[in-house]
Amino acid sequence: MTKQDKSFQADAGLGKALDLLRQPTAQQQPLPKSLTAQGIGEEAALSLLAPYVFGEASYLDSPTALAHMDPPTPWITWATSLWNARLNQNLLHPATAPFARQAEEIVMAWLAPWFGMQGGHMCSGSTLANLTALWAARDAGKVDQIIASTSAHISIAKAANILGLPYKQVATNAMGQIDPAKVSELGDLSNACLVLTAGTTATGVIDNLALVGKAKWTHIDAAWAGPLCLSEKYAGLLAGMELADSVAVSAHKWLFQPKDSALVMFRQLELANLAISFGGGYLAAPNIGVQGSRGAAAISLLATLLAWGKGGLAQRIEQTMSMSHTLAEALQQETDVILLAMPTTGVTVFRPTNISTEQLYQRLPAGMLSTCIVEGEDWLRSVAANPMADMDKIIDAIRKALP
Amino acid sequence: MTKQDKSFQADAGLGKALDLLRQPTAQQQPLPKSLTAQGIGEEAALSLLAPYVFGEASYLDSPTALAHMDPPTPWITWATSLWNARLNQNLLHPATAPFARQAEEIVMAWLAPWFGMQGGHMCSGSTLANLTALWAARDAGKVDQIIASTSAHISIAKAANILGLPYKQVATNAMGQIDPAKVSELGDLSNACLVLTAGTTATGVIDNLALVGKAKWTHIDAAWAGPLCLSEKYAGLLAGMELADSVAVSAHKWLFQPKDSALVMFRQLELANLAISFGGGYLAAPNIGVQGSRGAAAISLLATLLAWGKGGLAQRIEQTMSMSHTLAEALQQETDVILLAMPTTGVTVFRPTNISTEQLYQRLPAGMLSTCIVEGEDWLRSVAANPMADMDKIIDAIRKALP
Numbered sequence: 001m002t003k004q005d006k007s008f009q010a011d012a013g014l015g016k017a018l019d020l021l022r023q024p025t026a027q028q029q030p031l032p033k034s035l036t037a038q039g040i041g042e043e044a045a046l047s048l049l050a051p052y053v054f055g056e057a058s059y060l061d062s063p064t065a066l067a068h069m070d071p072p073t074p075w076i077t078w079a080t081s082l083w084n085a086r087l088n089q090n091l092l093h094p095a096t097a098p099f100a101r102q103a104e105e106i107v108m109a110w111l112a113p114w115f116g117m118q119g120g121h122m123c124s125g126s127t128l129a130n131l132t133a134l135w136a137a138r139d140a141g142k143v144d145q146i147i148a149s150t151s152a153h154i155s156i157a158k159a160a161n162i163l164g165l166p167y168k169q170v171a172t173n174a175m176g177q178i179d180p181a182k183v184s185e186l187g188d189l190s191n192a193c194l195v196l197t198a199g200t201t202a203t204g205v206i207d208n209l210a211l212v213g214k215a216k217w218t219h220i221d222a223a224w225a226g227p228l229c230l231s232e233k234y235a236g237l238l239a240g241m242e243l244a245d246s247v248a249v250s251a252h253k254w255l256f257q258p259k260d261s262a263l264v265m266f267r268q269l270e271l272a273n274l275a276i277s278f279g280g281g282y283l284a285a286p287n288i289g290v291q292g293s294r295g296a297a298a299i300s301l302l303a304t305l306l307a308w309g310k311g312g313l314a315q316r317i318e319q320t321m322s323m324s325h326t327l328a329e330a331l332q333q334e335t336d337v338i339l340l341a342m343p344t345t346g347v348t349v350f351r352p353t354n355i356s357t358e359q360l361y362q363r364l365p366a367g368m369l370s371t372c373i374v375e376g377e378d379w380l381r382s383v384a385a386n387p388m389a390d391m392d393k394i395i396d397a398i399r400k401a402l403p
Numbered sequence: 404m405t406k407q408d409k410s411f412q413a414d415a416g417l418g419k420a421l422d423l424l425r426q427p428t429a430q431q432q433p434l435p436k437s438l439t440a441q442g443i444g445e446e447a448a449l450s451l452l453a454p455y456v457f458g459e460a461s462y463l464d465s466p467t468a469l470a471h472m473d474p475p476t477p478w479i480t481w482a483t484s485l486w487n488a489r490l491n492q493n494l495l496h497p498a499t500a501p502f503a504r505q506a507e508e509i510v511m512a513w514l515a516p517w518f519g520m521q522g523g524h525m526c527s528g529s530t531l532a533n534l535t536a537l538w539a540a541r542d543a544g545k546v547d548q549i550i551a552s553t554s555a556h557i558s559i560a561k562a563a564n565i566l567g568l569p570y571k572q573v574a575t576n577a578m579g580q581i582d583p584a585k586v587s588e589l590g591d592l593s594n595a596c597l598v599l600t601a602g603t604t605a606t607g608v609i610d611n612l613a614l615v616g617k618a619k620w621t622h623i624d625a626a627w628a629g630p631l632c633l634s635e636k637y638a639g640l641l642a643g644m645e646l647a648d649s650v651a652v653s654a655h656k657w658l659f660q661p662k663d664s665a666l667v668m669f670r671q672l673e674l675a676n677l678a679i680s681f682g683g684g685y686l687a688a689p690n691i692g693v694q695g696s697r698g699a700a701a702i703s704l705l706a707t708l709l710a711w712g713k714g715g716l717a718q719r720i721e722q723t724m725s726m727s728h729t730l731a732e733a734l735q736q737e738t739d740v741i742l743l744a745m746p747t748t749g750v751t752v753f754r755p756t757n758i759s760t761e762q763l764y765q766r767l768p769a770g771m772l773s774t775c776i777v778e779g780e781d782w783l784r785s786v787a788a789n790p791m792a793d794m795d796k797i798i799d800a801i802r803k804a805l806p
Contacts, residue, residue: 299456
């Protein structure tokens with residue numbers, strides 16, 4: 001006899017969770033100060049939490065949200081996240097994830113060729129994807145130092161620290177692109193891993209990809225701009241990427257996936273996998289990559305790719321790119337605004353001339369823009385990750401906020 | 404004007420996703436061979452995928468599933484995973500996750516004291532939690548080697564490799580517990596990190612926690628057995644844990660959470676955080692830990708703790724512990740079975756005497772048990788992670804499969 005624990009069964013409360021998502025209630029009741037001895041039950045817990053979860057959230061699909069490299073997510077990924085939580089498959093073990101593992105293979109086979117890579121695996125974010133690639137660079141590529149520009153993401157410095165490798169930073173031009181002359185000055189790169197950034201955090205610029213192949217191992221941190229290769233219109237921006245040894249891409253950025261979803265890909269997959277695999281003899285399949293047990297993020301990505309096709313994905317990327325051009329062109333008309341440069345990958349950076357950047361930031365609706373530092377100066381930054389943004393409203397709000 | 408992209412809005416198809424979850428359809432249609440140019444739309448994509456996702460899944464809540472350290476998940480976590488996917492908050496940035504960050508602080512404040520720790524953070528699995536702790540041991544604890552038993556999880560060897568630290572393995576007793584005499588023989592541990600396992604992968608045994616504090620840094624990999632500290636009945640098994648420097652626990656194991664959910668906790672939180680924080684000046688809040696952008700797993704855990712309370716969680720842990728005792732007692736009655744030992748943390752290991760372990764395994768329903776290797780010999784292994792298991796059915800199936 002088994003005790004049928006209703007907490008583990010599809011319950012009518014799931015419908016209520018959907019109702020709360022569609023029409024969140026506002027009235028917050030206090031949360032307990034510590035872990036209570038007795039619970040309040042599932043439905044009461046959802047009712048108690050909903051006003052916090054939905055009431056104190058950042059709405060990435062708001063018409064005025066164009067601030068961060070965090071997109072809203074298509075509802076099909078909400079549905080598949082529900083499915084994933086229900087099944088709780090473990091990608092580590094073939095026995096506990098028969099189709100979920102296959103889904104990851106499918107997604108990788110569909111996507112890796114566009115990046116010029118043989119294949120790879122998914123992991124929980126691009127910081128891990130970068131760490132994984134640099135781990136492979138150290139152990140498969142036998143590099144003994146990591147080189148990147150001063151505009152590279154902090155995850156590169158972090159990976160170098162974790163891996164115990166010396167980290168050299170190279171100066172950039174005013175836009176934040178690595179300076180090829182400074183790379184040449186470093187001399188012999190035959191034991192170095194050169195990290196190029198495709199879409200820097202601050203200005204979204206892409207490093208000169210003619211540098212790919214100049215070092216023993218070239219890794220491209222394409223966390224932000226990588227998906228542009230799926231757009232015929234913009235793929236040229238990433239020409240040369242196919243010669244890199246590894247590429248990291250955040251699926252939870254421009255592939256519109258929920259958090260904890262990234263791709264790490266290698267040009268020579270077997271070579272890389274050999275260096276980053278553990279427990280071949282112990283597990284039914286070797287544990288490849290930094291993580292062990294992990295979930296089925298691939299199912300959400302597969303669902304999105306099925307629903308949209310390459311065309312639907314490219315259309316949304318191109319639409320957000322066009323939003324950044326619209327914004328930049330409008331800002332060019334303003335006499336009291338300096339535009340750093342025309343955006344190349346959806347990131348528009350500007351500042352006011354009559355008030356401080358911080359003052360203008362404070363006058364704008366919350367979540368509309370973010371700030372960044374370029375060459376020691378404060379700038380406003382807009383990232384076009386939200387296909388639901390209303391550019392008229394955003395441009396209007398900026399105009400009204402200018403003195 | 405904004406184009407209202409219905410792919411990003413709560414759609415009637417969400418109800419269909421719930422229907423497919425409750426009553427999966429069986430008929431599989433072929434999946435495309437490559438990324439198609441045009442998509443088929445969200446509802447068609449869900450209908451196409453459901454027979455694969457649900458038809459080729461491992462059902463962890465099956466009455467006969469008692470094989471792996473992978474539990475079924477309570478439905479409240481399916482609901483919150485839906486919410487998390489919809490909001491896509493980024494725990495890295497206060498601005499993009501106002502309540503989600505607070506939820507993690509709440510969960511940590513509620514749980515860490517039970518483990519004797521000051522606090523910590525969540526990450527995508529215990530492999531990352533172990534890596535994070537050993538990174539802190541290296542850089543805050545200034546250790547220059549890692550020591551663990553031959554029964555330690557492969558993530559410890561992997562972390563040592565990634566961190567570039569020498570890794571020493573110590574012999575165990577027949578049950579797989581680290582041999583304290585062999586630890587003493589190592590001599591000076593004043594620059595070493597000693598990793599003790601609370602719930603080994605193979606047999607679920609807990610290392611002798613009297614060894615905590617014998618090295619410069621002691622880390623407890625409590626991925627599996629850590630949550631026992633929330634049960635008054637079993638907390639004593641973990642006595643001494645509170646003196647460790649760091650503890651890693653998988654929330655997606657005995658805390659019944661969906662995948663990609665773990666806790667890394669430290670006794671001296673500030674000391675540890677200093678060593679594993681990056682970008683203090685660049686981000687609004689420093690990026691603590693291995694990951695960068697990450698999702699709101701804490702909301703699912705908070706919802707579960709609210710719904711169940713400490714009592715409800717402890718009751719389910721104790722219930723599964725009792726399942727393993729029931730199984731072991733039944734196996735003791737069988738003359739053709741050798742029980743390795745009485746289970747201490749829900750892991751029951753045994754083998755048949757008249758046929759091979761593999762033969763018995765093949766005769767049992769798929770997903771009922773797993774296999775493991777202890778001292779070079781093959782054994783059958785049952786892990787009591789499924790509160791929905793039917794012990795009568797499981798014991799009956801084993802009896803029928805024995806020759």
